[in-house]
Amino acid sequence: MDDDPTETTGQTRHGLAARMADIAALAGVTKMTVSRALREPDKVRPETRERVHAAALSVGYIPNRTAGSLTARMSGIVGVVVPTLRHSLFAETIEGVSDVLAAAGLDLIVANSRYQTGAEEAQIRALLGRRPDAIVLTSLTHTPAARELLRDSGIAVVETWESADEPIDMSVGFSNRDAAHAMTGELIRSGYRRIVFVNGPSAGNERARHRSEGYRAAMREAGLQVRPVRVARDVGAIQPETGARIIRKIIAQDPEVDAVFFTSDVYAVGAILECRKHGIGVPERMGIAGFHDLDLGRVVSPSLTTVHVPALEIGREAGRMILSRLKGGETEKPRAELPFRIVARESTARASDANAGD
Amino acid sequence: MDDDPTETTGQTRHGLAARMADIAALAGVTKMTVSRALREPDKVRPETRERVHAAALSVGYIPNRTAGSLTARMSGIVGVVVPTLRHSLFAETIEGVSDVLAAAGLDLIVANSRYQTGAEEAQIRALLGRRPDAIVLTSLTHTPAARELLRDSGIAVVETWESADEPIDMSVGFSNRDAAHAMTGELIRSGYRRIVFVNGPSAGNERARHRSEGYRAAMREAGLQVRPVRVARDVGAIQPETGARIIRKIIAQDPEVDAVFFTSDVYAVGAILECRKHGIGVPERMGIAGFHDLDLGRVVSPSLTTVHVPALEIGREAGRMILSRLKGGETEKPRAELPFRIVARESTARASDANAGD
DNA sequence: GTGAAAGCGCTAACAG
DNA sequence: CTGTTAGCGCTTTCAC
Numbered sequence: 001m002d003d004d005p006t007e008t009t010g011q012t013r014h015g016l017a018a019r020m021a022d023i024a025a026l027a028g029v030t031k032m033t034v035s036r037a038l039r040e041p042d043k044v045r046p047e048t049r050e051r052v053h054a055a056a057l058s059v060g061y062i063p064n065r066t067a068g069s070l071t072a073r074m075s076g077i078v079g080v081v082v083p084t085l086r087h088s089l090f091a092e093t094i095e096g097v098s099d100v101l102a103a104a105g106l107d108l109i110v111a112n113s114r115y116q117t118g119a120e121e122a123q124i125r126a127l128l129g130r131r132p133d134a135i136v137l138t139s140l141t142h143t144p145a146a147r148e149l150l151r152d153s154g155i156a157v158v159e160t161w162e163s164a165d166e167p168i169d170m171s172v173g174f175s176n177r178d179a180a181h182a183m184t185g186e187l188i189r190s191g192y193r194r195i196v197f198v199n200g201p202s203a204g205n206e207r208a209r210h211r212s213e214g215y216r217a218a219m220r221e222a223g224l225q226v227r228p229v230r231v232a233r234d235v236g237a238i239q240p241e242t243g244a245r246i247i248r249k250i251i252a253q254d255p256e257v258d259a260v261f262f263t264s265d266v267y268a269v270g271a272i273l274e275c276r277k278h279g280i281g282v283p284e285r286m287g288i289a290g291f292h293d294l295d296l297g298r299v300v301s302p303s304l305t306t307v308h309v310p311a312l313e314i315g316r317e318a319g320r321m322i323l324s325r326l327k328g329g330e331t332e333k334p335r336a337e338l339p340f341r342i343v344a345r346e347s348t349a350r351a352s353d354a355n356a357g358d
Numbered sequence: 359m360d361d362d363p364t365e366t367t368g369q370t371r372h373g374l375a376a377r378m379a380d381i382a383a384l385a386g387v388t389k390m391t392v393s394r395a396l397r398e399p400d401k402v403r404p405e406t407r408e409r410v411h412a413a414a415l416s417v418g419y420i421p422n423r424t425a426g427s428l429t430a431r432m433s434g435i436v437g438v439v440v441p442t443l444r445h446s447l448f449a450e451t452i453e454g455v456s457d458v459l460a461a462a463g464l465d466l467i468v469a470n471s472r473y474q475t476g477a478e479e480a481q482i483r484a485l486l487g488r489r490p491d492a493i494v495l496t497s498l499t500h501t502p503a504a505r506e507l508l509r510d511s512g513i514a515v516v517e518t519w520e521s522a523d524e525p526i527d528m529s530v531g532f533s534n535r536d537a538a539h540a541m542t543g544e545l546i547r548s549g550y551r552r553i554v555f556v557n558g559p560s561a562g563n564e565r566a567r568h569r570s571e572g573y574r575a576a577m578r579e580a581g582l583q584v585r586p587v588r589v590a591r592d593v594g595a596i597q598p599e600t601g602a603r604i605i606r607k608i609i610a611q612d613p614e615v616d617a618v619f620f621t622s623d624v625y626a627v628g629a630i631l632e633c634r635k636h637g638i639g640v641p642e643r644m645g646i647a648g649f650h651d652l653d654l655g656r657v658v659s660p661s662l663t664t665v666h667v668p669a670l671e672i673g674r675e676a677g678r679m680i681l682s683r684l685k686g687g688e689t690e691k692p693r694a695e696l697p698f699r700i701v702a703r704e705s706t707a708r709a710s711d712a713n714a715g716d
Numbered sequence: 717g718t719g720a721a722a723g724c725g726c727t728a729a730c731a732g
Numbered sequence: 733c734t735g736t737t738a739g740c741g742c743t744t745t746c747a748c
Binding site: 030032033073 | 719723
């Protein structure tokens with residue numbers, strides 16, 4: 001034996017206080033054998049293994065992974081940065097990542113950037129201090145410094161939600177352009193012609209740009225007039241009231257509009273309620289569509305037509321990418337694009353389901 | 359100088375590869391001075407401090423907190439166990455914890471127990487391997503082993519949501535009993551008399567028991583007949599359909615019932631939709647109330663009367679408790695009970711807002 | 717199959 | 733204000 005941790009106290013330490021050396025002493029082996037018995041049981045003679053396990057159990061020993069990480073140069077930690085946890089979609093993505101990684105013994109450190117790229121950079125820097133084996137980003141945009149930090153770190157990075165034009169490393173998301181295109185097409189097929197798209201704040205936001213593009217392309221392809229994209233701006237969190245305000249404005253300024261496609265279910269639901277309040281028939285007089293497939297849309301009346309986004313599956317796929325990079329030593333930089341789904345409900349179901357074509 | 363990390367390569371390492379010794383060499387000081395300059399700048403002469411900071415910046419040095427944790431015997435990590443992330447309330451609580459702790463430089467490891475106490479115990483065990491400075495529990499029940507593990511660990515533990523009868527350490531929640539009592543009272547004041555309470559699965563669930571008690575007490579106090587509490591059971595996640603099914607059953611079996619108080623907004627919303635489908639007037643013929651104040655309830659028609667629970671504030675308070683224990687070295691075991699709020703909306707707003715009295 | 721030596725990168729504690 | 737010494741608790745890398 002190379003050390004006797006009990007020499008001063010004469011007592012074996014219990015629980016978290018117990019060290020590997022305590023177990024070694026109890027089992028009459030060295031730390032190294034304890035380490036093996038716990039992590040690579042096959043490499044230890046069954047009899048020894050039993051003794052070690054019994055000793056560990058007797059004092060409730062839980063190995064200190066902080067110490068382990070330091071030597072092994074693998075922390076078993078994955079960092080996840082989200083703009084907020086109060087948005088069920090990001091929470092779902094985290095749950096997806098967690099599902100896959102927890103099974104592999106990896107722990108998740110979750111940080112939220114409060115929708116500020118500056119804060120995101122700070123969070124990434126803090127995360128890197130923990131020497132994570134990988135980082136998952138769900139935010140929209142990153143500062144150049146953040147990108148450089150991540151690139152230089154050499155660890156696995158998965159950017160999610162956006163299909164980044166120039167990804168740092170790996171990425172998994174869906175096409176916002178195609179989704180907006182598909183939903184616009186759905187509205188056209190339902191007989192709407194004078195369709196307005198309401199976007200979120202577009203400053204430095206690829207997502208917003210892609211969705212606008214999808215809308216415009218679909219309108220052009222159908223030979224319909226591309227109307228100016230409106231921008232929803234709310235103070236703080238996204239609110240239904242903003243959707244209500246916007247649809248009021250649209251109806252006042254441009255009464256011939258017959259459908260509005262909102263970049264978020266929250267706005268769309270606010271718009272539906274506002275229409276009902278003012279006796280504006282949805283879907284007859286006005287079609288309304290949203291984005292995200294939140295629970296809200298299922299419950300509002302008329303129920304909301306929307307785009308279902310693969311939030312959970314994005315998280316799972318991000319987890320899988322990390323695992324294969326970590327375990328398999330894969331050197332590829334996969335970029336996955338997952339399918340979205342148009343969910344047609346009452347808010348665009350015109351009785352006269354007029355066909356777009358002639 | 360006590361070491362020269364560049365002796366072999368002759369090169370300074372960059373980014374995450376850089377060690378404190380590299381910075382020390384660059385700045386012409388020892389590691390200890392670098393350590394101080396970075397963590398306790400006041401204890402270092404300004405001139406030296408500048409040199410160290412410049413050196414650190416020049417190679418993009420980010421201190422390795424894993425190593426720091428090992429020596430300092432403080433990991434700066436807080437573990438949070440939630441039953442799921444797909445429930446916005448738990449996500450909100452995490453965000454609250456994060457708000458408070460991130461500002462103090464603490465990182466959150468989030469684990470989810472999938473609503474299984476066995477899994478929770480496993481998650482706690484895994485968490486303890488990281489030697490967190492504190493653990494926040496949002497789950498309902500814990501295995502005896504989990505409680506023992508936590509107690510023996512000696513770290514700060516905050517149990518949230520439930521006001522545990524016999525807390526492991528600290529706790530912050532609200533009174534489910536009082537909340538159910540208050541909502542039942544609200545229904546009575548609105549003129550309802552034959553009120554049924556629909557609970558969640560009550561096996562080993564204090565919360566369910568407390569809510570039942572609150573309902574019963576309020577009914578008794580008003581001299582009304584306490585009706586059998588029904589139990590909602592759904593496979594997997596809580597679903598509106600279950601609420602629909604239950605209200606159908608209630609109306610069929612006990613037609614004189616004039617109000618149903620559901621233990622979750624999700625059930626309540628399902629019930630409202632079901633009533634509308636069958637032309638059962640809400641709130642006239644049937645009052646409906648929920649619990650949690652989810653977004654859903656604001657949007658359904660008629661809008662849902664519910665109990666607002668302080669999810670975010672619970673998280674924040676948990677964070678504050680941890681900080682004061684960690685920083686202040688407080689030795690108390692605070693138990694906070696935060697206020698809920700009855701949110702009266704249309705689903706219980708009888709035109710004949712009959713007074714309960716005679 | 718098991719052990720001994722060495723050290724991961726940092727900080728506590730004390731010295732000066 | 734700065735430095736020295738001595739580990740934290742574990743795993744890597746050879747030996748045997």
